[in-house]
Amino acid sequence: MTSSKMLDPDADEAAATSPGEPLRLAVLTASVRADRIGRTLTDWAAGRADATGAVVDLIDLAECPLPSDDLLQPGGGPRSSIAERVERADGYVIVTPEYNHSYPATLKRAIDWHYAEWMFKAATVLSYGAQGGLLATEHLRGVFAELHVVTTRRAVGLRAPWEDVDEGEFVPPPGVDKAFDEALGELAWWADVLRSARRERPFQR
Numbered sequence: 003m004t005s006s007k008m009l010d011p012d013a014d015e016a017a018a019t020s021p022g023e024p025l026r027l028a029v030l031t032a033s034v035r036a037d038r039i040g041r042t043l044t045d046w047a048a049g050r051a052d053a054t055g056a057v058v059d060l061i062d063l064a065e066c067p068l069p070s071d072d073l074l075q076p077g078g079g080p081r082s083s084i085a086e087r088v089e090r091a092d093g094y095v096i097v098t099p100e101y102n103h104s105y106p107a108t109l110k111r112a113i114d115w116h117y118a119e120w121m122f123k124a125a126t127v128l129s130y131g132a133q134g135g136l137l138a139t140e141h142l143r144g145v146f147a148e149l150h151v152v153t154t155r156r157a158v159g160l161r162a163p164w165e166d167v168d169e170g171e172f173v174p175p176p177g178v179d180k181a182f183d184e185a186l187g188e189l190a191w192w193a194d195v196l197r198s199a200r201r202e203r204p205f206q207r
């Protein structure tokens with residue numbers, strides 16, 4: 003998708019935005035399967051996020067190879083190719099399928115490869131699966147809590163979204179646009195509050 007507000011992933015911008023500036027939201031695609039529906043859903047989610055006035059950075063994990071896990075250290079490891087993009091985001095939209103009642107290992111690797119980059123930010127989850135994929139969301143909540151990431155109370159789960167794709171585009175069933183926009187609204191509130199808090203009274207770790 004194109005938008006004047008979409009973030010250039012290669013831009014050398016400061017890690018932090020200031021209060022009053024548009025929020026920066028990173029929208030992450032968790033599935034990397036060749037045959038995935040995840041990217042279609044992520045494009046839709048990024049479009050909704052863009053419409054809020056936020057600056058959106060779509061991070062497709064299929065396009066962002068991470069270093070080998072033998073280099074991983076407690077608290078992260080060497081800077082990955084997406085470390086700066088994770089760092090400069092004020093909030094995250096995680097688009098994830100449910101695989102065996104959790105989220106994909108690719109997403110866990112992306113989480114584990116970063117540490118301070120995530121901290122004191124907010125996230126909302128758009129899950130999907132046969133029953134909406136909410137078990138993936140619930141697993142993410144516990145993992146993000148360890149990283150000081152607040153997850154929104156609202157979380158949208160798409161039931162069998164592969165039935166709602168027309169000519170390569172996701173056509174949301176009734177009510178889904180509104181539910182997701184409300185989740186984005188909650189995300190924006192947390193992201194804005196935490197942006198101010200990171201600046202004005204940083205947490206003493």
Ligand SMILES: Cc1cc2nc3c(=O)[nH]c(=O)nc-3n(C[C@H](O)[C@H](O)[C@H](O)COP(=O)(O)O)c2cc1C
Pocket residue numbers: 033034035037038039040041099100101102103104130131132133134135164
């Ligand atoms: C390894 C694997 C495990 C899966 N486990 C579940 C599951 O636990 N619950 C579910 O509703 N769907 C499950 N599915 C079906 C996925 O919801 C469905 O394949 C979906 O399209 C996957 O998202 P993707 O196409 O973006 O990768 C699984 C699919 C895969 C590939």
